[in-house]
Amino acid sequence: MATRFTRAILRRPGRSYAQGITTSTEGAPDFDLALAQHDAYARALESLGLSLTILPADEHYPDGVFVEDAAIISGGQAVITRPGAAARRGEIDAVAGALDGVVPVSGWINDPGELDGGDVCESDIGVLIGVTARTNAAGAGQLADFLRDVDQDAEIVDIRTVQGLLHLKTGISYLGDGRLAVAEGLPNLSAFQRFEKVVVPAAEAYAANCVRVNDKVLIAKGYPRFAETLDRLGYSLVELDMSEFRKMDGGLSCLSLRF
Secondary structure: OOOOOOEEEEEOOOOOHHHOOOOOOOOOOOHHHHHHHHHHHHHHHHHOOOEEEEEOOOOOOHHHHOHHHHEEEEOOEEEEOEOOOHHHHHHHHHHHHHHOOOOOEEEEOOOOOOEOHHHEEEOOOOEEEEEOOOOOHHHHHHHHHHHHHOOOOEEEEEOOOOOOOOOHHHHEEEEEOOEEEEEOOOOOOHHHOOOEEEEEOHHHHHHHOOEEEOOEEEEEOOOHHHHHHHHHOOOOEEEEOOHHHHOOOOOOHHHOEEO
16 A cells, blocks of 8 residues: 555746755756756656646745655645755745645744654655754654654654765655665664565665655666566556756655645
8 A cells, every 4th residue: 555645746946956955976957957857757746646736946945846855744734844954944935835725734843853854754654754964853853743643653763874865765765565665785774674675776776766656656767677676566667867856966756745
C-alpha cells in the first residue's frame, strides 16, 4: 500500500534560481532547461490524476522551487516548517497561504527548531524524521509531537555523521509495499529495519530520491540499474530528466508537496 495523492503544490523556478544554495560542482543550471524540466514534472503529476497549485516564482528566494521543504502534510494535517538555511525562511509564507482553506495547519516549527521537509520520509508504517545539517533535534522533536497528536508514529533518525547526505530523503525514499529505497553505503540503521530495503547502487545514489505517486514511481532519468531493479519488482516507472535540479542539490521529491 501507499498513500494516494489527489493534489500537489509546486513553485516555478525564478531567474535567480542559479543563486541558490548548492554543494554541487556540476556548474550553473540552465534556466530555460530547468523550466522545461519543471513543466515535464508538473505534466507527469497531472497525468497521474493530481490537481496542481503552481505558485509563481519569487526572485527573492532562489531555492523556493524546492517547495517540499516548507511544509509537512501528514495525517490530514499540515505543519509549516522553519528551514535550516536562514535565507530560505521567507519561503514558508506563500506555501502556508496555498494551504489555507485546503489542509488544516496544526502547527508551525518554532525557534530554536529548524526543519526541512526533505528530512521527513512518510510511509504507511510510520514517519522517519532525519536530524541533519538542515534539521536539528529541536525541530525534529517538535514535528514528532505534532505527528503523534494526530496518531502518526514518528521516529527520529540522526544521520549527521553520514557523509554526502544533505537531507534524509537524499538517501532514502518510500516505495510503498513496505519497501524503502536506500542508497548503497548508508548505515543499516535500526529505523530502517521494519522495511524491506531496495538498494540503490552507489554509482546511481542520486536516484535514491524517487517518489511513489499512486500507481507509478517517479525516478530520475539516467540511472538504468536502479530502474531495472524497480521494473523487476513490478513497479511502473516515469523517468524524468532532473539534470538542472541536481546541480542545485535538488531531487524529485523536493519539487512538490503531495497530499
